[in-house]
Amino acid sequence: MANFSLSDPASGFQTDAELWRQFKGDDELAFGMLAERYYKRLYGYGSKFSRDGEFIKDCIQDLFLELWDKRHNLSVPDSVKLYLLISLRRKMQRKRSELKWMEDWEELSFESDRVGTFPIETAIIEDEASQYYIRKLQLLIPKLSRRQQEIIYLRFYENLDNQAIAELMSLSRQGVANLLWRTLRELKDYWYVGLNSLFILWMVLLR
Structure with missing residues (x-):
């Protein structure tokens, strides 16, 4: 070959x-x-x-x-x-x-030095406010569970829709929607910057 x-x-x-x-x-x-x-x-x-x-x-x-x-x-x-x-x-x-590996799968890791390799990051405006939100988000994501981190990665970095994520994570489509919503709500609680925090999170992730 x-x-x-x-x-x-x-x-x-x-x-x-x-x-x-x-x-x-x-x-x-x-x-x-x-x-x-x-x-x-x-x-x-x-x-x-x-x-x-x-x-x-x-x-x-x-x-x-x-x-x-x-x-x-x-x-x-x-x-x-x-x-x-x-x-x-x-x-x-x-x-x-x-191979009979006994350890659990590693937690999904969103280290700051890797984020720049994701396609979505090329669309982020290089201004001080945007960079502040990105850095804050990088600190918050590791607080999530492995499955929560994976769904954030697949939805916002791989740009997969809920049906595709359901197939990949062996969940129902509704299960994906529920997990994604809970994850964003949890990020909002960690963020705690006021009433507009969930909107800001969406904007940062979708840019």
Whole structure:
């Protein structure tokens, strides 16, 4: 199997679905473009559950090798991103079980030095007030439970809707809505800056 980490800039942008159909048809270049497109995103999500970088890389490598081996039997998912995130989550769980690791999954970590890598942060206005709210939010998020931190990450940093989050976290759609609302209310209580605090939180997260 050839190296599939290169893409041809002259070919123009191709959608995930187009690349997926091509790799199902044995196109290694298309498969490489998909892997290149999602590697950093998958690594970032995996790092919320383990600080072992080599373990995360091994899981991602195994995931893509498995996809290639099973390519002829795969259907085209409605969302390639969601499919890959779910697949990586399950693979990490299985491999931890196989390795008989006894410790719990690491708490989701939103360290300030990682926040800048999230796409949503590029839209934040670089003014003093915005930076104040971002720094405060970075201090508050670690106070949440792991599942609360994960739902914030998926909703506001991965921009997934409630249905996609429900599939990824094995919750009902209503369960996602309830957990998200409770999480935002809890952040509001931590924030405690007055009646407009919940509105400010929404604005900071959605920017």
